[in-house]
Amino acid sequence: MGRVMMGLGSVVLALGVGMVACSRPSDQITQRLAWQAAPFFQPPAEPDxxxxxxxxxxxxxxxxxxxxxxxxxxxxxxxxxxxxxxxxxxxxxxxxxxxxxxxxxxxxxxxxxHRFATTVYGTGSVENGVLRGDLVVEGTGNPFFVWEEAIAVGNALNAQGIRQVTGNLVIVGPFYMNYKTQPEQAGELFRVALTPSQWPQAAQTEYNRLPPGTPKPQVQWQGSVVVASTVPPATMLLRHQSVNLGxxxxxxxxxxxxxxxxxxxxxxxxxxxxxxxxxxxxxxxxxxxxxxxxxxxxxxxxxxxxxxxxxxxxxxxxxxxxxxxxxxxxxxxxxxxxxxxxxxxxxxxxxxxxxxxxxxxxxxxxxxxxxxxxxxxxxxxxxxxxxxxxxxxxxxxxxxxxxxGTAPLTAQAAGIADEALGDPLRIQTGAALQP
CATH class of the missing domain: 3.40.710.10 (DD-peptidase/beta-lactamase superfamily)
Incomplete structure (x- = not known):
């Protein structure tokens, strides 16, 4: 719109210059007044x-x-x-x-x-499906980490051979889940999300909306949920990216x-x-x-x-x-x-x-x-x-x-594409974790 307005302004200016070059002073004044009286120059009434x-x-x-x-x-x-x-x-x-x-x-x-990252680490080795140490979840403030996202993370851990954790689930940083902001509560919900035998009906309902054939994660826990201020020495296992800010x-x-x-x-x-x-x-x-x-x-x-x-x-x-x-x-x-x-x-x-x-x-x-x-x-x-x-x-x-009168709310641009919750493509593992 701005470019259109500037183009019209240039036309007006060019026509005005032409009038000055070929008209008498009295004609110039009359023409200038006529231009100013044209609808193009009249702002809408205020107030209406x-x-x-x-x-x-x-x-x-x-x-x-x-x-x-x-x-x-x-x-x-x-x-x-x-x-x-x-x-x-x-x-x-x-x-x-x-x-x-x-x-x-x-x-x-x-x-x-912008996307909010949630990074998962392991403090020990993985042997025969068992992480012999703690599983650490570090949040950066994702406000929309819900059942579907946790299920995708659990499936990614299973794909790396992790089906049991002998240590604790350690929560670091602003990690939220299902709109719970207390780290202990959010951590417990994450633990449950990776244990389908403990799913409440809400988790099963959201799982049913995922694409057919989506696996159910299977992780057994021996420790408890604890909160830490920093990430302990550990190996990065995966990084989950939220849906975009839009x-x-x-x-x-x-x-x-x-x-x-x-x-x-x-x-x-x-x-x-x-x-x-x-x-x-x-x-x-x-x-x-x-x-x-x-x-x-x-x-x-x-x-x-x-x-x-x-x-x-x-x-x-x-x-x-x-x-x-x-x-x-x-x-x-x-x-x-x-x-x-x-x-x-x-x-x-x-x-x-x-x-x-x-x-x-x-x-x-x-x-x-x-x-x-x-x-x-x-x-x-x-x-x-x-x-x-x-x-x-x-x-x-x-x-x-x-x-x-009515009018459609005309789209001004291409818009923001909807992103599906629980999409495994937003999880980075292996070489993709390198900066």
Missing amino acids: GVAEDLMAQYLQRLRQRGISETTQGIYLQSGLTRLAVHQGTIPQSAASLTKVATTLAAVEEWGLA NILKQMNIYSNNVMAQVLAEAAGGAAGVARMAAAAAGVPQDEIQLINGSGLGTANRISPRATVAMLQRLEQDLAAQGAGIADLFPVAGRDRQGTMQDRNFPPGTLIKTGTLNSVSALAGVLPTRDRGWVWFAIVNNNGPTVEFRAQQDRFLQDLSQAW
């Missing part, structure tokens, strides 16, 4: 009358239900044009809109292609997973670091993004509607530079029917991020329209019944869509 009227009706419906408009925030924007604003720069409890900040910080920090963020946002968000935020510098990074990237004042964690749990996470829209717009810029788009990381009405999309009534094609706490309901995203293009929005509702807030949010977006 339709948007303001519908916003006023929305706030009136809340007042009729006894909900004060002083704790509600709204920000609607199309391109650089603000369409309607109500307390748009005031930070309010935003619940899981906090995950927008975490998403932006993660993309800025690592990029979509897939991780999509999963996090579709289901609004609090543990995944918190893990990523801690790795990106903690709540304060995420807030600083997000505010700087979005170009908004620091005080409009106030965080105590990366998930949104707790009313002290406060974000202004304007800052939420600015973060989403910056995300779209960052993603476009990496061959993707914002629709790759957030749920879209009509495409995604699980997670936070359930029981909502959004116009087709609406991209959303929801947020819910007691007496707090927030919504942000993109409403694609025929007349206004992409309308970026943030609606932050505090101090009222969340069920009523949700119903009125859905109605507000439907009213806007009806007024401006």
Whole structure:
């Protein structure tokens, strides 16, 4: 788009120069005024009358239900044009809109292609299928290491001839499994994953989704789960790579997973670091993004509607530079029917991020329209019944869509390919382990 605009500008400049060369001064003035009056030079109206009227009706419906408009925030924007604003720069409890900040910080920090490594070592020799020593698992903060991934690691150990461990399972570093962040718990889940006779139903269910013929790992343990601060002298056996960050963020946002968000935020510098990074990237004042964690749990996470829209717009810029788009990381009405999309009534094609706490309901995203293009929005509702807030949010977006017409959420780039959990091709062994 930028190249198209520059091309049009060059045409305008060339035509203008030609006019100066062949016209009298009075003609030049008339022509210049005519160019300035042309639609090409007219920015959209700000604010938009339709948007303001519908916003006023929305706030009136809340007042009729006894909900004060002083704790509600709204920000609607199309391109650089603000369409309607109500307390748009005031930070309010935003619940899981906090995950927008975490998403932006993660993309800025690592990029979509980043993968978190989990490395497995053995402290002894392998003889006749027995590792005579400890099995060491070193994590680097993968927030999406689940049953399927552990099963793949177990099968890779079996392929190296390891079916029994005489020592302990040693956990080092930030290793998480099935959204458990305590190393002892994560380690115990990993141990169970490699012992099918102890699988709970959840593990069997996920195994059943793996490609037919996938082996079940078989590892017997004699020791227990212990936690260490560093990797002891050991031989590297394998390195597991997570699905890429793009897939991780999509999963996090579709289901609004609090543990995944918190893990990523801690790795990106903690709540304060995420807030600083997000505010700087979005170009908004620091005080409009106030965080105590990366998930949104707790009313002290406060974000202004304007800052939420600015973060989403910056995300779209960052993603476009990496061959993707914002629709790759957030749920879209009509495409995604699980997670936070359930029981909502959004116009087709609406991209959303929801947020819910007691007496707090927030919504942000993109409403694609025929007349206004992409309308970026943030609606932050505090101090009222969340069920009523949700119903009125859905109605507000439907009213806007009806007024401006519907349009598809056109893909801006090739997108992020889905990666299957439990894929053995993401495990490196042997010569592939060399730097």
